[in-house]
Amino acid sequence: MYILASTYSKQGRWKEAEELQSVVLEKRRNALGEEHPDTLVAMHILAFTYHAQGKLKEAEELQSVVLAKRRNALGEEHSDTLVAMHILASTYHTQGRWKQAEALEFAVLETRRNVLGEDHPDTLIAMHILASTYSQQGKLKEAEQLELVVFERRSNFLGEEHPDTLTAMHILASTYSKQGRLEEAESLQTAVLKKGSQLLDQGHPGTR
Structure with missing residues (x-):
């Protein structure tokens, strides 16, 4: 059931996927209980299918349960x-x-920092996500501070020409632009264009 539902999902046949995933979830609840890891995985998968269909309230309800159960069981x-x-x-x-x-x-960011350290890729991803949320709220200074850290860390560890570094430069440039700091934005955007073009000429897979 799970595998067939996964195939339906890949085909964008969300309704059919949802029907099978709902059955899987109920069966696992009955056989294994609400707290079992396999039950929580089934909840997570069904929540994803709800989300894909725009059923955000239903997705939120299941995701909240998964989070609460994992907090209790795993910390x-x-x-x-x-x-x-x-x-x-x-x-x-x-x-x-x-x-x-x-x-x-x-x-998530604070925990990643404490457990993995400031320079870990997962910590930098968490910074990027939070910076995006700050930006959506118009908190451009807070977004900029995180984006600068991500850019500097990726530059140091991956090099200035790595696709992930160029992505960080592009995002920071966008924040500068929103702040009206057009010369700084242009400088970064020009660097991204130049380095990105060089990578494309070299056939770097991360730029395709």
């Missing part, structure tokens, strides 16, 4: 808990509920 710092927080924040983001998204994303 606040477990990677599965952090993933659940990120997914629920994404649903808040889609609903335009910026404050709630920000609170979860901030918690």
Whole structure:
């Protein structure tokens, strides 16, 4: 059932996927209980299908349950808990509920910093996500501060020509532009264009 539902999802046949995933979830609840990891995985998958169909309230309800159960069973710092927080924040983001998204994303970032360190790729991803939420709320200074850290860390560890570094430069340039700092934005955008063109000429797979 799960595998067939996955195939339906890949085909964009969300209604058919939802029907099978709902059955899988109920069967796992009955056989394994609400707290079992396989039940929570089934909830997560069905929530994704709800989200894809724009059924955000239904997605949120399941994601909230998954988060609460993982917090209780695994603790606040477990990677599965952090993933659940990120997914629920994404649903808040889609609903335009910026404050709630920000609170979860901030918690994910702080935990990633404490557990993995400031320079870990997962920490930098968490910074990028929170910066995006700040930007959506017009908190451009806060967004800029995080984007600068991401850019500097990626430049140091990956090099200035790495696609992830160029993405960080592009995002920072966009924030400068929104602040009216057009010369700084232009400088970064020119660098992104130049380095990106060089990578394309070299056939770098990350730029395709």
